[in-house]
Amino acid sequence: MTSDPTADVPPNGVRHLGSVSTVTDEDIDRLFRGETAPDDPALGVLVPVVGELRRSSVPLAGGAWLRENVAAAAAAARESTVVPLPTSGRGRRIRVGVAAAAATVALTVGLAAADTLPRPVQAFTAHAVGALGVSLPDGEQDQQDQHDQQDDNGPNGQDGRQGGTGAQDQHGGPGDGAGNSSSGGGGQGEPGGAGSDPARPPVSVPVSAGPVDGEPAHPSTTAASHDGDRDGSAEGDRQPSPTTLPDDDASHHGPTTVPTPVTTVPAPPRGDGSAGGDTSGGDTSGGAKKQQEDGASDHGGSSGDGSGSSGHGGGKG
Amino acid sequence: MDGFLREIRAGDERSWARLFDQLAGPVAGYLRLRGAAEPEDLTSEVFLRVARGVHAFEGSEDQFRSWVFTIAHNLVLDERRTRSRRPVTDRREGPNDDADRGATRAAAPAADIEALSRLDQEQRVEALVHDLTPDQRDVVLLRIVADLPVQSVAEILGKEPNAIRQLQHRAVEALRRDAQRREAERRDAPRPDREASVDQESFGDP
Numbered sequence: 001m002t003s004d005p006t007a008d009v010p011p012n013g014v015r016h017l018g019s020v021s022t023v024t025d026e027d028i029d030r031l032f033r034g035e036t037a038p039d040d041p042a043l044g045v046l047v048p049v050v051g052e053l054r055r056s057s058v059p060l061a062g063g064a065w066l067r068e069n070v071a072a073a074a075a076a077a078r079e080s081t082v083v084p085l086p087t088s089g090r091g092r093r094i095r096v097g098v099a100a101a102a103a104t105v106a107l108t109v110g111l112a113a114a115d116t117l118p119r120p121v122q123a124f125t126a127h128a129v130g131a132l133g134v135s136l137p138d139g140e141q142d143q144q145d146q147h148d149q150q151d152d153n154g155p156n157g158q159d160g161r162q163g164g165t166g167a168q169d170q171h172g173g174p175g176d177g178a179g180n181s182s183s184g185g186g187g188q189g190e191p192g193g194a195g196s197d198p199a200r201p202p203v204s205v206p207v208s209a210g211p212v213d214g215e216p217a218h219p220s221t222t223a224a225s226h227d228g229d230r231d232g233s234a235e236g237d238r239q240p241s242p243t244t245l246p247d248d249d250a251s252h253h254g255p256t257t258v259p260t261p262v263t264t265v266p267a268p269p270r271g272d273g274s275a276g277g278d279t280s281g282g283d284t285s286g287g288a289k290k291q292q293e294d295g296a297s298d299h300g301g302s303s304g305d306g307s308g309s310s311g312h313g314g315g316k317g
Numbered sequence: 318m319d320g321f322l323r324e325i326r327a328g329d330e331r332s333w334a335r336l337f338d339q340l341a342g343p344v345a346g347y348l349r350l351r352g353a354a355e356p357e358d359l360t361s362e363v364f365l366r367v368a369r370g371v372h373a374f375e376g377s378e379d380q381f382r383s384w385v386f387t388i389a390h391n392l393v394l395d396e397r398r399t400r401s402r403r404p405v406t407d408r409r410e411g412p413n414d415d416a417d418r419g420a421t422r423a424a425a426p427a428a429d430i431e432a433l434s435r436l437d438q439e440q441r442v443e444a445l446v447h448d449l450t451p452d453q454r455d456v457v458l459l460r461i462v463a464d465l466p467v468q469s470v471a472e473i474l475g476k477e478p479n480a481i482r483q484l485q486h487r488a489v490e491a492l493r494r495d496a497q498r499r500e501a502e503r504r505d506a507p508r509p510d511r512e513a514s515v516d517q518e519s520f521g522d523p
Contacts, residue, residue: 025467025482028489032460045496046489049445053461056442057346066341069361070333076368078328 112136322381326371337364340382344389346462350442351393351454359396363389383469386459390473448495453488456481 023042030036031043031050038047111117112125119139126138324332344363349356366388374384446454452474459470467485471478 023486023489028482028485031489032485033464043489043493045500046492049492049496050461052442052445053350053457056350057343057462065357065361066334066337069341069364070330070337072361073337073364073368074328074330074333076328076365077326077333077371080369080372 109134109136115139321378322371322374328368333368336367340385343463344385347386347389347458348393350446350458350462351390353393353396354400359389359392363392366392379466379469382463383465383472386463386465386469387473390455390459445492445495449488449491453484453491456484457488457492460485 027036027043031046034047034050034054036043036047036050038044040047108117108121108125109129112122112129113136115122115137117125117139122137122139126136129136130138321332321335325336341360341364345356345360348359348363353359363385367385370388374381376384446457449457455474456470459465459473460467465473467478467481471481474481476484
């Protein structure tokens, strides 16, 4: 069978009954419903065919078949109450798989948010979720924080703390490392006192070492220490105050403790407090008098005890 | 439809008898012409599935009819698939069918004459749609025997309505060409002893 219209021409020259191409959908609908007249030029020849097909739908079975099937179907309808549509095994497996995947993703993201995953997994998860616009700790920052903390607790910090609590401090000796003596001003002892502003919060900067006896700060120290050498108070005022630490640093190191840079020099037996000035402004409570007062009891390394730190200045002062 | 459907769901036998009266014939005819080996058994299966699934059905009367024929269509496809896996001898295609039928006709009581004439009718109808492609046959049977609109046929067969219209156009063309061929054969070889009607001459024994 082909739909080629040219095949419509009978090979034996039989009368052509019309072209089907002129037949519309409505004509076909009428034909299929049995409403086409037998003398229809286009479709009349098919009226007997359709009639034959329609007659084929008459039930062939007898009454017994009908009664049995009606009873069986009615009983089946009564027995089959409303039941949930059966779920195929495949559909159930798919649902379980999707649920498991969702749970895994949720758990992973949750652990990543808590930063409790192993570093590679944490980094991968942070990267993947970051693509969706959600920022998670990637582990690198934590690693950096850990390094920072180790630095703080390491030789420098320990030095600072030791310095603060060291004998020199306890004896009111000339500055120890603890001093933020940077206030080197305090180191010199003179303007340090002037620089000390009672209204300013005391700041303790753990510093490991510094020039001795007001000597010019070590070249490696920052301008703050140099400034402190020149003019502790004045320069210190111009220097950024160590109290203006970023919040995150404050959260890590305490509100008044400045992290010590890595490049520090071992604490000399005597310091003028300019040590460590590299990180602190000279305006700290490096006042000589106050430092002297607190010098004996200073535990310079302790946070918040700016006076202790400034003790060195007092030492010189 | 709602009340009728409620009674069907409740298992009211009178309603089910009415449903069988309306649909059993078309369903059986459709299954038969689609080549089901046991159309009556398959019709019973169709209605059993209807009974089991009618609680979940929602829709109009036309949709209900379409749903029943969807079940029938799927069942006959399943049966054909199953048959294709195991070789089965078709009783209507056996080499001794004519001889068997003659012997049966000779020995048949009067009550079975009707059944035998039905068998002849089946074969005549099968011959009508024999030359159609499977898709064209599906469309013609669902449109004529199941008396379904184009949209429902499209849903059952999983095709677009335009595709169904195209298929039925081609099927009509094929049927018409076959009718012309039969008419030509009748003219070329007329039988004087045969005074049957045009219908019988056109669609007699193949």
